[in-house]
Amino acid sequence: MKKHIARNYLEATARQRIKDFLDPDSFREICPPTEGFSSPHLHYFAIPLAFDDGVVIGEGLLGGFSVALVAQEGRFMGGAIGEVHSAKIVGLLRRCLKTRPQAMIFLFDSGGVRLQEANAGEIGVAEIIRGILDVRAAGIPVFGVIGGSCGAFGGAGIISGCCDVLVVSEEGRIGVSGPEVIETNMGVEVFDARDRALVWRTYGGKNRFLQSQVQELVENSVAEFRAAVLRRLPCSSDYSLEALELEQQELARRAARFAGSRDAIEVWRKLGFTDAEQIPSLTAGELKKLREAK
Amino acid sequence: MEHLEYDFKEAGGETTAVQAYVLTGVVASGNLEVLMQPENLEGGCRFVIDTAANGFAESWQAVLADFMARCRPANLLVSINDHAASPAVVSLRLDQAYESLTEK
Numbered sequence: 290m291k292k293h294i295a296r297n298y299l300e301a302t303a304r305q306r307i308k309d310f311l312d313p314d315s316f317r318e319i320c321p322p323t324e325g326f327s328s329p330h331l332h333y334f335a336i337p338l339a340f341d342d343g344v345v346i347g348e349g350l351l352g353g354f355s356v357a358l359v360a361q362e363g364r365f366m367g368g369a370i371g372e373v374h375s376a377k378i379v380g381l382l383r384r385c386l387k388t389r390p391q392a393m394i395f396l397f398d399s400g401g402v403r404l405q406e407a408n409a410g411e412i413g414v415a416e417i418i419r420g421i422l423d424v425r426a427a428g429i430p431v432f433g434v435i436g437g438s439c440g441a442f443g444g445a446g447i448i449s450g451c452c453d454v455l456v457v458s459e460e461g462r463i464g465v466s467g468p469e470v471i472e473t474n475m476g477v478e479v480f481d482a483r484d485r486a487l488v489w490r491t492y493g494g495k496n497r498f499l500q501s502q503v504q505e506l507v508e509n510s511v512a513e514f515r516a517a518v519l520r521r522l523p524c525s526s527d528y529s530l531e532a533l534e535l536e537q538q539e540l541a542r543r544a545a546r547f548a549g550s551r552d553a554i555e556v557w558r559k560l561g562f563t564d565a566e567q568i569p570s571l572t573a574g575e576l577k578k579l580r581e582a583k
Numbered sequence: 584m585e586h587l588e589y590d591f592k593e594a595g596g597e598t599t600a601v602q603a604y605v606l607t608g609v610v611a612s613g614n615l616e617v618l619m620q621p622e623n624l625e626g627g628c629r630f631v632i633d634t635a636a637n638g639f640a641e642s643w644q645a646v647l648a649d650f651m652a653r654c655r656p657a658n659l660l661v662s663i664n665d666h667a668a669s670p671a672v673v674s675l676r677l678d679q680a681y682e683s684l685t686e687k
Contacts, residue, residue, distance in 0.1 A: 302609055304606065321604070322604070322606045322616075322618050323603075323604050323618065323620060332584065335584045335635065336635070337584065337610050337633055337634070337635045337664045337665060337666050338610070338633065338664055339609070339610045339616060339664060340606065340616060340618050340662070340664065341606075362609055364609040364610075364611040364614070365609055365610050365611060
């Protein structure tokens, strides 16, 4: 009998995450590694392939709810989105329209488009966005889970913005341009990419949670991510024009309210947190309580 | 990149797989992925390797021979994508894959 150890989400591989995230033995992989859907481009660059091109797709159960699931492997090329990688995800999204699962769950762990196959990857990102919007339009909620070391950046960050619900840990960062990109373009005095505390204050789950860009903040464990998604099931996707217009208004309000802020701590103060400097040292639970008290 | 293939004859043991295949490890720097699946190879084992580190055919031969002697597997097809893992890491991954494939 093997001992069950609470799984650290950040350190787990995509396959380990799936194992503890879904109901035991319920996952059925589509295009498994034995079928060899690998990248047709990487050999030109003398880069080793992965049998699954860095993404696991399939179907399973979450607390008895039928779900379709994507899990990116951040350790393989930073979870970057290439041609086969994106084709697998798009195929699963299109399949959802026929199989109609009760939720579609996307475990992000990606720095964005894979530079070695950038054109195919960019098209892939566009197709994934279209696929997610089609799934939402069909009334199936799309959950994004972000807690891997690559977070969701570049194209993956944009895709995450298309989900109904985002569940994030403090470690899970969300952004479009990464810290180095901003430092290179704007100068080190604007953003010091080597200042890790600054990077996490800006992109990390807590800041995204406090600004209502994500709906759930959890500690770094697979079980917590699972419980957070379960708390929100069953639900349907609100993809009405009214909902989108409300969201747009909220975004405009946010842009105006926080314009000119130099640091996330300034943003948190504007949100009414007087002890904003203490926020990075709080647990997810403590921060949620503090926010609820507001 | 270098492509290597090794065939080993029957090692005197038996392999009872409890899964159709297992995949362990990830293709990341200093790491590798091992895809292990039962296949009728007249008692022998075949290893098919794509590695980013050129010129280590002898090391692979030695590490695989060690694995054959240690676990005495039979009728296995082992496919490996390697990103320059050290011999110790390769051994560990092979053992991990074999344990997952055979242990209930």
